[in-house]
Every structure is written in C-alpha cells, then in structure tokens.
Amino acid sequence: MIPNEYLPIAVLFILATGLAALVIILGHAFGPRRPTARKLMPYESGMTPIGPGTRRIRVAFYMIAVDFILFDIEVVFFLPWAVYARELSYYGLLVIGIFTVLLLVGFIYAWKKGALEWE
C-alpha cells in the first residue's frame, strides 16, 4: 500500500537512526569513563554556565514578537497578488491598495501607541 517513491526515504530513515544508535552504543560500551566535576557540567560552548538555563526574559521581547507575528503573517496576502500582478492589472492594484491602507492604519496605531518603543 505504501507508495514506492517513498521507499528510499524509509531506507534513509532506518539507516540514519541505526547509525546514530550504533555510534552511541559503541561509545558507551568501549569508551573509558572518568567523570570529574568539571566534566559533569552542562556544555555551554566551553564557557562556565552561570545560573539555571531557564531565565526570565524581558517582556519587551514578547511585545515585539507579537507585533512581528501580526505584520509578518499579513504579508502572506501579498504573495498571491505579486505572482498574478500583471494579469490582475489595475483591479489587483486597487484591491491590494485597500488591503495595504488598512494594514498601514494598524501599523500607525501600533507605532503611535508606543508598541515599537523598547522601554
């Protein structure tokens, strides 16, 4: 029932998983183990880690992220228009113009309300 084109992917999947498992097992079986306090520390690209891994992040990041999501996703509607812009001609321009104006109103609102200020 499974289509044939997907067979190579399945083979690759099995090989990759198997190889990874094999390497780990071999390492565990034959590698020497001499733990020291320094070796048991979490790996932080060679730096000594300070404090726990989950730290509070400033809420300003979230606010910027929220604005970003909004405007980033709305841009998705430009894509189909851009592909067919020539065929749609002035009609497409008018429609995307209305869309852009509405988006701009939202943007100006966010801007003037201080959503883009860092502090």
Add this chain to the structure above:
Amino acid sequence: MMVPINYFVALSGILFILGAVGVLVRRNLIVMFMSVELMLNAANLAFVAYARHYLSMDGQVFVFFVIAVAAAEVAVGLSMVIAIFRTRQNINVDDLNSLKG
C-alpha cells in the same frame, strides 16, 4: 503513484484530536494555546490535501485565511497571557479561580 487522500485526512484527524485533548487535559496556558494551534493546523492539512485532490484553489485560499487569523489570535492570546503573568506571576489555569461561583 500519489499518496492516497485518506492518509492525509486520517493524519489531520489524529492531529485534530490530539489538539482537542491537549486543550482539555493540559494546565499551562501556553501549552493549551499551542494545542489550539494544532487543531487549526490539522484543519489546514485537510484543506490543502483536499485542494490537491480537487485541483481547486479554494482550499488553499482558506488556509491563507486560517493562518492570518491564527496570527491575530496568537497576538491577542499572548498579550493576555503576559498581562496575567504580570499580575500573578503564574500562568497555570488551576490558579485562575477567582471566578468560581
């Protein structure tokens, strides 16, 4: 040979049920919220699968709208979660109980 349409629909059904169960059993606002997104994306998968099946654009257009609306929902939801976290320092729904009559 193409993957049969039923595979996609079954997968999207499973994803949808996972999302719905997630909303009902998880207790962290953000995780519940992610489960809702999973439900929406399950629907998106079904839409594109059927759009391919019918070779029609309607389903894909719908997915665009769902994605855009989901983004607006995310913005509102995240802002509310932040507001709640600021007043309570906690986002566990079991602690949201000042309204139990």
Add this chain to the structure above:
Amino acid sequence: MSIQEFLRDLTYLLPFTYLVSWAAVLLIVDLFLPDDRKGLLAPLAALGMAVGIGLSILQVGQQQAAFNGLAMVDGFSIFMNVLFLGIGLVGVALAYDYLKRMGLERGEYYILLVFSITGMMLMGSANDLIMVFLALELLSIPLYVLSGLARPQQASEEAGIKYFLMGAFASGFVVFGIALIFGMTGTTSIPGIVSTVSSGTLLNPLIFTVGGGLMLVGLGFKVAVVPFHMWTPDVYEGAPSAVTAFMSNGAKAAGFAALIRVLVVALPSIATDLTPVIWIIAALTMILGNVVAIAQRNIKRLLAYSSIAHAGYILMVLVAYGSAGLAAQAVAAALFYLVAYTLTNFGAWAVVIALEKKEGRGLMLEDYSGLGNRHMGLAVAMTIFMLSFTGVPPTLGFVGKFYLFNVVIEGGYIWLALIGVLTSLVSAYYYLRVVVYMFMRDGEPEVRRDVWVNLTAGVTAAGLVALTIFAAPLFDWATRAVLAGF
C-alpha cells in the same frame, strides 16, 4: 472581476464596507485624543452606527450576491445588520457613563465594539463558509480583548483569557468542520454545497455529517448551549458589565445567524442526523440553564445562566429546520425571539449597570432590596424585564415563546415543547425572586443616575409592552421581509 464590478460589489455591502472604514478612521482619531477626552469616541462610534442603520434600511428589497457569491444582500442580512447595529448603539449608550465611573475610559472600547459589529454584520451576509469563519473571528477577537478590558483586575483578566481559550477552541471545531465539508463537496460556497449534495456526488456522506456536527459544536460554544456553556458564567461575571451586556446580545445573535445560515441553508440534507442532536442539546440547555440559575445570588451570574437557558429556547425551534414546510417559520420564530430577548436582556443589564458600584459591589440580589420604594421607575422596568424573560403576558417575551412553541408543536416535537414550558415555569421562581427583593424587602439601594442608562431601561421596557399589541402584524411582516431568500 473588473474594477467596475468590484466597486459595484462594495456598494452592495455598503453598510459593512462603510463601517470598516469608519472603524479605521476611529483608530486614527483615537491617537490624537488626549487621555481624558476618550469619551469623545462614544458619540463618533454611535454616529457611525446610526448612519450604518440608515444605509442598511436603504437596501431593503435588494437581493444580490456580491464578490463571486462570497456574500449576500437579502432580507435576512439586512434584518441582521439593523439588529447588530442597534445592539452596537445600545452597547455604546450603556458603556458611556459606566466606563467613566469605573475608571475604564479607554478609546479601545468603542473601536473594538465597532470592529466586533462589522464581524457580526459579515456573519449575517455570509454566503460562503470562508466568510462564516472570517466573520466569526472578526466578531470574536475584539470581544476577547473587551472582556479583559478592566485589567489589571484579576476577574476581568481571567474572563478575557477564559473566553479567549474557549473561543479559540470553538473556532478549531468550526474550521475542522468546514475542512471536512469542503473535502466532501469540493467547495466552500453555501449554494455550491447544496447543489453538490442534491446532485448526489458527495464523496462520503458520513464524513459530511461529521463536518456538520463539528460546526454545530463550534457554534454551540459561541451561543453557549449545554454542554459547551462552561465558560459563560465566569466570563459574564468577570467582564465589565457594559461589555457583558453587549457581548451577551451581539455574540448570541451572530452565533444564531451563523447557525441559521449553515443549518437551514447549507445542511438541510443531514437534518435527520442532526435533529436528534439538536433536540438533546436544546433540552439539556433549557433544563440546566434554568435549574442552576436558581442557586445564583449574584445578578451577573444569574443573567449568565438565564442567557444559557434562552439559547436553549432559540435552539429548540431549530429542530424543525429540516422539514421543508416549517423551516421558514422556524427561522422567523427564532429571529423574533432573538429580538425579544435582545430588548429584554439589554433592559435588565441597564438596571444592573445602574446599581453596580466599584470593585464588583452592588451585584448581589440583596442589593436590590427596597428598589421599589426608592426608585419606582427602575423597579417597574426591571419587573417588566423579569416577566418578559419568564414569558408572562403582556410582554414580548411571551409572544416570542408563543411562536417558538407553536413551531415546535407543529413539527411534532411535543415532548420538547413540554420541557420548554416546564422549564419556563421553573424560571419564574428565580426571575420573580428579583421582583420580590425589589418590592418586599427593605433596603437603601444607591442608584447611579445616568440619562443613557435610564433611557435604555425605559425604552426597552416600554417597547416590550407596547410591541405586544402589534406582535402579529410585526411577525407576519418580518417573516415576509426576512425570508424572501429562504
């Protein structure tokens, strides 16, 4: 589509397109108002909606499909537009003084309210499941924010997030239901679905029914029917009263507009499968809403359960949606009851707002003791609202229930009608208890005197009684005007 067609279609939807532009203008105006003058947005929003009502009425008699059949102008949509804009006007009137008094005067309230109304209007005109979904979100997302308007008060924040989570959950059901229906028919257009079903080229009737069921569940959340009602009391209690008043009418009316379009127009083919489900949901809603309301001491929670119960009554009439001869009559009865309920509910909320104090005080039944001695007019108005909720003549609530039961009995659902009548009797207990408190107990309630709130209470009370005289011709006229498209 050419530019000319596009502009022509924009004018078909003029009340909607106009209101969206007006909301955008209000957004910009809000930016230039100093913080202590935000109240100025109230008359501007009201003006916008009043003009919208005028534009809608000018459309009476039109019957057009716009934007490749995505939206419709017909009797039903015009009727719903006027109803929604009226709800918006009262929403502004009730909020103006309330927001000032509670220290909540923010420009956002009026802007979000207008945006929410645009969503509701789109719902009334939707002729495609894409539009149903977009309208649902456009009306819901501002409501989520409005419920949390009184932050950082914990109750309001909690109401906001609960409403948001439940609403998003419900949208998930609606979208997946639409996905399945699209999958089975290959189209999202409501007429397209109907023609696919009647031509018998449905991919899989079972999955089609499941899709319809999922949409019913999602919309059931929106109109708050059992077992999808859990959020209602908490959200209604936690949200600022002016928001609750607006939301309990607007969201419910829009939810039923969607249910009517989807069930009656798009899915009559699966009526035999859905009718028993609707039967059970309606019966459970009427029973649970009315019985649990008895235990409530807080007037906002009491009205929340009352709103659940009334959703049950309106849903009850939709059991008849599948029988060809009765569908139109069922829709007309549902709409008539919706109007009666909206008037009654707004009146009751106006009284609640008049008595509410800061920090959620003045909301218990005890706070209504002695209202009859101190403020006769308000107490009499509240009595009329309670009688109308119960369905006692001579109020519009009675006439509305009469039409509902009429259709249900004609459809042969005697037991359901019986449950409806019995639960109405039960509801008399808690509605009339409010009246008993007002007239039979002693107390010194303080009432906030505000001209708009008093006007709302007075006009709705007078309307509820006066309109009963014209009820029969009104109903006939509404049936003909609204149902030309059904």
